[in-house]
Each structure stands twice: as structure tokens, then as C-alpha cells.
Amino acid sequence: MGVYAGPVQDLIDELGRLPGVGPKSAQRIAFHLLKVAKEDALRLSHSIAEARDRVAWCQRCFNVSEGDLCGICTDDRRDATVVCVVEEPRDLVAVEKTQEFRGRYHVLQGAISPIEGIGPDQLRVKELLGRLDGEGVTEVILCTNPNIEGEATAMYIGRLVKPLGVRVTRIASGLPVGGDLEYADELTLGRALEGRRDVD
């Protein structure tokens, strides 16, 4: 139950819904936004509106994109036969930074986690299967997080894709166990990509 006047409480509630923002931070951010110059606060709301209007999901790989296809999918120097599967767009950015990978991506938009109500149907798994034939994919690299949910997701997809005669590899660990891909340094992540292995 909110303790502040209507619009203030609405703002706190909205901020509190963002990932990683607890009630205390939500309150702090809300009052910060009320204190700064009005145009500074409105710039944030404008950026949100702009991003929501102009950015959508790439219809092929589900990366963020300004058009129907993202920059990577429209770049014809990229190798269409190798697809790197990641959980989130931020993981794609992390892999790109290594400059080790010249293929295309597929963003699952999450990982299997029954606790959070996420099963294969909530992820872009069917869309991945649909790409394999049409794009002549010969290898799928599973680049999900090296935590329990990421490993389970990799195993699930591996079991679906392998019978289709496509090579399935998993990035080597060497990444911190229990960690998030987006925080790994470029060198570690690059090595992990080099040392990818077949999924059993």
C-alpha cells in the first residue's frame, strides 16, 4: 500500500517493477526524478518512448533491431551456416566484443526456469528450429549462461537439434560458475568460444 500522493506512488510502483530495482531504490530514483530539472526527467521518458517506437525484435534472430532485421542479420559478410544461441541481447553484445565469432545469432529471450514460469514455449526455441533448414545451418553453438538454468537450456536445445543432423556445440567453461555471461571479460569469453565442445 503506497504512502505517497497518487502520481508519486505510481512512479515509485513503476520503477519498482524494473529488474534489480527494490522498493528503496525505486523511492530514491523517483524523488531524484522529481528534484532534477524538468527537461532532464522528460529526456528519460522521451528515450523510453523513442526506443519503444523505433526498436523492435529482429524477425530472424530476436536481437533488438530498428528494422525487420537487425544489423547482424543484414550483414552479408556474416556466415549464415553457424548460429550462436544466447539468452539475451546483452549476451550477444558480449560475444560480439570478443571478435571471435563471424556467424549469426539467435536470442532465446531467456532460459528455462520453471521457478519463474519459463518453459521452452516462453522462449524462441521453435523459431530457432524453423531457421535451421531455410538458412542452411550446419552448426549451432550454445552460448547460454554457465549456470544451472543456462546449462539446462543448452541441454534441451541440444537434444532437439542434434537429431536433425546439425552439429551442436557448447562453449567451454572456464567462465565463472554461477556467473552471468554479460560480466565475463573479453579474453575469458573468447577462449571459451575457441574451446567449445559437442553436447552429449
Next chain:
Amino acid sequence: MRIDRLWLTDFRGYRSAEAGFGPGLTAIVGANGEGKTNLLEAVGYLATLGSFRGAPTEALVRAGADRAVVRGEGVRDGRTLLLEAEIAPGGRSRAQVNRQPLRRARDLLGAVRVTVFSPDDLALVKAGPGERRRYLDDVLVAVHPRNDELRAEVERVLRQRNALLKQAGGRVTAEIEMTLDVWDAKLTTAGEALADARRALVERLAPSLANAYAEVARRGVAVEATYAPPWRAEGLAAALVAARRDELRRGVSLVGPHRDELDLRVEGLPARTHVSQGEQRSLALALRLAAHRVVADVTGSPPVLLLDDVFSELDPDRSDALLAHLPSGQTLLSTAGSLPAGAHPEQVLRVKAGTVIADAG
């Protein structure tokens, strides 16, 4: 390993307190509710990043404060160690060793080890199998911190698997089956590794347990400890296949290391149900002593002994026997009454209303 000094900030009832411990026996005295157990609990926190009373982390932070800090200075292998743990419920707990922040608080595990004796130890023998599994897993972590990751992995996989079984609500679609297959594979790998570790540990503990029991009870009787998961023969993977229909119907994981039992027997009789309370008490003490010796053996240095008010629950014979067989090394003992006759502390701390004062002397 020993702890020479402890500083507390907003830990339990302590706003700000400091205590020094002797290298041998330190007695912590004070009336009930003054903070004796809290002090031992703080030492235990540095060792396990948890409460030996099983309290949630919120309970460790002083009411009204938003974080607690426990700092300890000690010596290990001839080197000074400064350990610091910050407890922030809801936030991220942090730890430092010699002022170097650790990447994860869990990396503090293994820096200090403790063996705790408490009046609740009788539950090790009398309560359900969960208490005995926790005992084994705690010893595993004390033996090697890597076992903490294994335990956490098994717990996480089980939580995911249980959530899935519950969501399935008895339905069996191809997708649910395939997702369950994946969690089965994960549970099999982690669960068998944990069960293997437990089994190896029990093999090591068993002889030590029989000896300790004879010392405490002053009588040589046959004491057995066995860990034999019912799924062991066929393997966890096959057991999960066999249990699947049942698990889907009941919506919960029915087979695995979370259901196993450490079977304890005295003269062939199940200790939980068939032996006297006196024998159960002796067995509980023996379990702690045996764990202490095994951990000291494997790691090459005896853990710090924390004896929380144990003598209030023991008859004079068992108190004497325990004191006579206490392993050498650092011991912190709390009592609300007088000290047992055989105890000769080199340091006495008086605890009152959130302060700790050392007896001059």
C-alpha cells in the same frame, strides 16, 4: 586455526562490541538472553556464512539496522588472518580476507572452521532424516568448500524440478516430458556426486563415531552409521524414470539425495526410535566429536570448538566424559550457570546487555 579477536556491528543484539579469546579454553558467562549464543553464532557465521541455529539472515541483523558486520582476527598456519563479513538481508552479502574483497562471499568458506555443540543436538538423533542430511552436508562443506557448490546445485535443481512437476499438474505432454528429462539429467549428475561424497564421508566417520561413543558413554557398544540410498543399486537416472508417474501425480521430487537417510544404530537397534534418551544424547555428542576429528584430520587443523550451553543438558557423568575427551585446540564455551568442575578457562568473558567484558586476570 584460532580466532583471537572478534568485532561485531549490529549483529543480533550487539550494536557495537569487541571480544578477545584465549588460544585454549574461553568461557562466556551471563544470564539467559544476554547474548552468549549470539557471540558464538557470530564466530560460526565467519566459518559457514550462516547461523548454526538455522536462523534466516534477517534475524542476524540488529532490529532497526539494515546490515551487520562481523570481523574476526585469527591465526592460521602461522599467518594472521583478518576476516570480515557483511550481512545485508535482501541485498548482497559481502566478505573480505585481509582487506581484499572476495568475488563471492562464499569464497570465505574454509578460512575458519567450527564444530558446534548445542543443546539442540539431540535432534540429530531424534528428529527426521533432514537433520542428519544437514549434519553430513555441513561436515562435507567443512572438509572442502567445493562441496558447498555441489549442495547448492542439488538444491537449485530440485527447486526447478519441483516447480515443473507442480506446474505440470499431472499432465504429461511431450514438452513437459522433454523438459523433465533435462532436469533429471541434471539431478542425476549433481545428486550422484553428492551421494558419493556423503558415502565416502560416512565411511570415514563411522570408526571415529564408534570410538567417540565409547568415550562419552564410557562403555563399548556397537555403534553403526550407514548411508545407503535406496536408489543406489539401479542408479539415480533409472530410479527417476521409475518414479516419474508417481512424481507427476504428486507434483514433487520423490527420489534423490534430498530423501536419503543416515542410518544410526546402537547395538543393532535404530537410534531414532529404539534406544534410550541417554543413549541418544551420547550418540549426538559422539556425532559432533567424530565430525570434529574427521575435519581436523582431512584439513590438517582442528576447527574452533563452540560449546553452546551444552552442560546444562548433560548429566555430570557425560559432562565429565565430554570435558575429558575434548580435542585440544581453541574452545569457546558458553554457560548460564556455573562452569563444570573439570573446566579451567584461561579467559572468562561476561556478557551483559550487548556488552562483552573480560575478567581481569
